[in-house]
Amino acid sequence: MPLSFHNTLTRQLEEFSPSGPIRMYTCGPTVYNYAHIGNFRAYLFEDLLQRHLEVRGHTVDRVMNLTDVDDKTIRGANAQKLPLAQYTQHYKEAFFTDCATLRLRPAMAYPAATDPENIAAMIAMIKTLMERGHAYQAEDHSVYFRISSFSNYGKLAHVDLEAQRSCVRIKNDEYAKEEVADFALWKAWDEEDGAVGWESPWGQGRPGWHIECSAMARRLLGDQLDIHCGGVDNIFPHHEAEIAQCECVTGKTFARLWMHCAHLMVDGNKMSKSAGNFYTLRSLLERGWSGREIRYVLMNVHYRIPLNFTLEGLEAARQSLHRLDEWLRRLQEYTADCKIIAPLLEQLGILQLSSFFEALDQDLNISAALAVVFDTIRESNRLLDRAELTLEQAQGLLAWWGKVNEVLALEPEPLAEILPREVSDLLALRQQARAEKNWQESDRLRDQIAELGWSVKDTKNEQKVVKRCF
């Protein structure tokens, strides 16, 4: 079955059959603050896409930009009386830490807007646009893209600017621009910018947001991309602008496939600081949720459907992952002494295990893919209960999981919890009491261990102890 994805450009499911490495550009964060979980939903969708393409045998050259100069970063740096670069550095580092926590596979490159070679690339593009009449310098000294010079403007968002122009002209007076929808390529320096600015043929200033992505995408991936991703709110005007800039410079189609993920909502509402439902990754970690659990929640819903983020959802994720962990532990124990190295299992009973990957082939149908995982868990547990699962099958399942996990990245955390001496001593005492069938003492020791923050569970042969989580 071929890969097929929904293309924002055509609003249709399209077959995707790339030849050679896939050139993929993903819009990254503006590093003026800690990224919130809504931002990470988009990055997670992109991670899932990259991982699935790679499992399907493709090489993915992915670039993610870091916007480290714009109104918000300048405002933030000014507020803290820090140089811009120092201010943004902190949030860049935080971003990479968060990405690792969510197990996001690193991109090939993370170009920053202020890198000298990127500024140079932007200036070069603007120059070409000026020469070809696609851009002009206005009275405010800023350089703007002339959208009337690009007839395809609006094709991605499916907006007809001609139709909107009449109502927009009315308030046009206050702008230096020829048309309200013209967007800035180069913003002339003003006092707010302080020490921030670069020399250009149009005077001191800084790049507009859209030209960043165009220039960096072209510099690192070439004139034509296979896939360009982002959140739906980037469709207009950001991606529309990128198309305009690139295609006016190169004369070639900028990106073949545009993929956008829907927004994340919190408790059914838009996430906002004032509503008090604003979550960063770190705020959730502080509350005791793990990166893996948050990854599961953000990945669990198809990328084009709005995701309603709730604490109940996190709880459900925790339970689902626990079920997965128990299954893996069971298979690992069962195969522990087994020397056979069985190949990846394709089928278990009537379950077709490859359908996990086939579900993802269809526009990343994660729900159907996860259903395969849970069907498999139930079926193999059933067989284990009846002692009907062979060692070869168990190993084959583990191999299958290994492949599945390359996409999901949901393997359990390695248990690094060190058992305190006090607890292990009590466990030894309890073991003895149990051997003597001294239940009263056994229960007393269980309570005592619980007070130290550990809970004991008795299995057939041994005591299992885990740190209690709250």
Next chain:
RNA sequence: GGCGGAGUAGCCAAGUGGUAAGGCUGGGCUCUGCAAAAGCCCCAUUCGUCGGUUCGAUUCCGACCUCCGCCUCCA
């Protein structure tokens, strides 16, 4: 106003012109000194509303209702 997305069991969420995947919660059972854990089993005559097409629609068409997003730099 323009463009776009969504409404499926208590919650989350797939899916198909032919009679509803999966996860969580809940209930039952097995195991167990007890407890817990774990595993298994069960849980929508019904898919926002009303019409239409059809032998048959949750799935196609039309209208309507509700929610959400974008429309000057928020993923």
